[in-house]
Amino acid sequence: MKSSLVVFLKEVRENLRDKRTVINTFVTGPLIAPLIFVLAFQFGVNSMLEKAEKPLPVPVVGAANAPDLIAALKQLGMDQKPAIANPEAAVRAQNANVVLRIPADYGNAWRRGEPAQVEVIFDASQRDSDQAADRLRNMLKAVDARVASLRLLARGLSPALIQPIAIADRDQSTPQSRAGIMFSMLPYFFIIGIFIGGMALAIDTTAGERERQSLEPLFANPVPRWQILLGKLSATSLFALVTVLLSIIAFSIAGHFMPSEKLGMTLDIGVRFTVLTMIVMLPLGVLLACLQTLVAAFARSYREAQTYLSLLMFVPAIPTFVLAFLPYKAQAWMYAVPVVGQQAAILRLLRGDPVGAADIALCVACSTVAAAIVWVITERIYGSERLAISA
């Protein structure tokens, strides 16, 4: 075991001297995702909120047909623009987000008390256009409701007559759980962190060491190979987990830079989240380190190993996308599946939902068993004659 420690310390020291590894593990890996998040939110949310508050510019065709309606819409925040020749083409070309067209017989229908048609011209496949149309539609509905009430009152009837159902929303989400939806990709970034953090070492300890022909002299030492492997895997796992920890810290800092009060949601990454996440990530870190080493051991060269491991990185993405886009309820069995269990646990923690000690124990236990199985396979491969031969 002392030899494993010697190997471990040497691997840590050697890799800390490698600029590329250090930058990937401790800078790029953990920081890139939170940075993207903060920037995307700053830009996206701000522009969305700005639009919601700003007057809505709407070219109106046939404004003269309904001066009262236009005046009412202006009060509600519509910014009337001059009519344009071909509204359909303008919307498709994104020269206008939404155009309001009032037909010539609008006045007649209005006076007869029949539904008077107005046209909202928009393009649902353009997000800006769709949102603008929504806002315009809501303004029209507000005018519609007001006029309807006035007409009923004029006939001595209660406006409540045309409102048989009163809908009252009782949203059970909390600022934290709303954030959970937005940040459902976060567990994936943590798992990617493990991959990036462990990649350089997993390759270095197998294909890399063989490529620079240092494996054969190393194996000539009176140390059983499994002890060498144990030291190397410990170093790989350490780098991987440090990357995850830095990633969590980076996200907790990033949370402060997000416009959470405007969003009505908070990204709350505290000590409890960090500790529990690290607990469930610990066996996964070891499992993935073993897996990466196993895959890299089959590669003939450093480059080949890099290619294999980059492909391997997409595997944990699959459950992430499924869990992120399919509505699901965390089931007990999910905690038993490595990667899926971590995702489920982290998502619940993010939402501020309670995660039972039994669930966490199941998650850790099953990932540990999986890590042990992959360890046994990796050890067997590492012990093979073929591995050591450089040429």
Added chain:
Amino acid sequence: MIEVKDLHKAFGEVKAVDGVSFTARDGEITGLLGPNGAGKTTTLRMLYTLMKPDRGQVLVDGIDAAVDPVAVRRRLGVLPDARGLYKRLTARENIDYFARLHGIETPTMHARREQLIDALEMRDILDRRTEGFSQGQRVKTAIARALVHDPKNVILDEPTNGLDVMTTRSMRVFLKSMKSEGRCVLFSSHIMQEVAALCDRIVVIARGRVVADETPDALRRQTGVENLEEAFVKLIGTAEGLAA
């Protein structure tokens, strides 16, 4: 002492080593001579337990390599065919890493390292990272790290390969000093001059078999040829793969 008894190793159809037996004694330099591809490296790899022989036995100081490979490696100092150093570590750190893997106490490690540094004349490169080392500097570092645990038995695979004349000369002096210290030195080479100049005993290997195992003088007598070079060619059957 290293005893090799009837070693066999095949890679698929190719019989790389096909019944090799010899003994390398303490206080002697034993040369493993053969053309490229004769099975020298594979034989040595089985000695330091990197490979398992299909058949046969390896004994190092009486310990069976198949029974206790770790104990065998403890008694061996090995300069393998692959001499890769850790390029982000200094020469000193490379040496110390192997010393620690041998479980040597720090004071002993320091003393032994200093001794080797002087013997190999490598003090000037000691604290440089090994990236960018010349071939000679690399071999010196690799040898120092292989011998830092003061092994009784030393195995060197083509130790002078790629070295310039001066370094080759100092390497020969170093091999002789190890012999005078009473160690069992076994090295492989395809260079006849070198084997002739250094060895107490020459084991000639061709096509995976031992074709001669004699002192240089006996070898001349056996083949009836006075010139050693002619003797080798006669033994191996061809001059191909040998260098003078």
